[in-house]
Amino acid sequence: NKSKGYKNLLENSDAVIIITNSATTNLQNTHRLYSELKQKVEISNIYIFANFQDKEQTAIEKEKIEEIFGEKTIALSAVKPESKEVLMNVIEQISNTAISGKKFLAFVSYATADSEFFEISKIAKKLKKHSRIDDILYWEEALKDDIYDYMNNNLESCDILLLFCSKNAKNSEPVQMEWKTALKIKKPIIPIFQTEDTIPPLLSTKLGVQFKKYDIDATIEQIYKLILKKLDLT
The missing domain is CATH 3.40.50.10140 (Toll/interleukin-1 receptor homology (TIR) domain)
Incomplete structure (x- = not known):
C-alpha cells in the first residue's frame, strides 16, 4: 500500500507483527513485504510469528527464519490452544515496552x-x-x-x-x-x-x-x- 495514511500508520506504531507460515514460498513473499516496510519507514520493533502447522517438506526451522529476517522469530502452531497464550504474552511484552519508552x-x-x-x-x-x-x-x-x-x-x-x-x-x-x-x-x-x-x-x-x-x-x-x-x- 503506497498511501500516505498507511505510511503514517506504520510510523506511529510501537511495533509491527508479521505473521507467516514456515513454507519456503510463503516466506519469500513475507520477506519481500518485510523489505518494503524497512525501506519505507523506520520501525524499531518487528516481531515475526512463524506458523509451524505446515506439513510441507519445505517448512523451514525457526532458527533459519531468524537468520533470514534478522529479527526475533516466535514459533507457534495456530491449531494448538497454547498458541493463543504465546501470542498474548508477546503482545503484553510489546505493550509494556511501548509504555515504558513512550514520550x-x-x-x-x-x-x-x-x-x-x-x-x-x-x-x-x-x-x-x-x-x-x-x-x-x-x-x-x-x-x-x-x-x-x-x-x-x-x-x-x-x-x-x-x-x-x-x-x-x-x-x-x-x-x-x-x-x-x-x-x-x-x-x-x-x-x-x-x-x-x-x-x-x-x-x-x-x-x-x-x-x-x-x-x-x-x-x-x-x-x-x-x-x-x-x-x-x-
Whole structure:
C-alpha cells in the first residue's frame, strides 16, 4: 500500500507483527513485504510469528527464519490452544515496552495575563528536561499562529492538558475553549491552581496541583509526577 495514511500508520506504531507460515514460498513473499516496510519507514520493533502447522517438506526451522529476517522469530502452531497464550504474552511484552519508552506531549492552557505570575516559560523549560517529555506546547512560544489555529492544530495531538486556573483564565474565551475541548475528546486534564475556587466546577473532582510561587521547583516536580500518574506511566 503506497498511501500516505498507511505510511503514517506504520510510523506511529510501537511495533509491527508479521505473521507467516514456515513454507519456503510463503516466506519469500513475507520477506519481500518485510523489505518494503524497512525501506519505507523506520520501525524499531518487528516481531515475526512463524506458523509451524505446515506439513510441507519445505517448512523451514525457526532458527533459519531468524537468520533470514534478522529479527526475533516466535514459533507457534495456530491449531494448538497454547498458541493463543504465546501470542498474548508477546503482545503484553510489546505493550509494556511501548509504555515504558513512550514520550508524551503536554498542552498548556493559561490566560496570557497570567504568564509571568505562573512562570509558564520556566515551567515548560524545566518540564522538558525530563526524558519522558517530548515537548510542552504553549502559545507564547509559537506566536506566529493565531491562538485558535494553535489550539486546533495541537490540542488533539497532545497526551494531556495542563490547565492554569485563575480569575483571568475564567474570563478567557480561548482557555475556556481549550479545557472544554480537551474534556470532550477525553484528554486527561491537570488543574494547576493557587486557590481551589478558580478551578472550573466541572473539573473540581480531578486531581490537581496547588501552585506555590515561593517553591516553583517543588510545584514543577509535583506536576511531572501527576502527569506520569494520569498517563499510567509510573
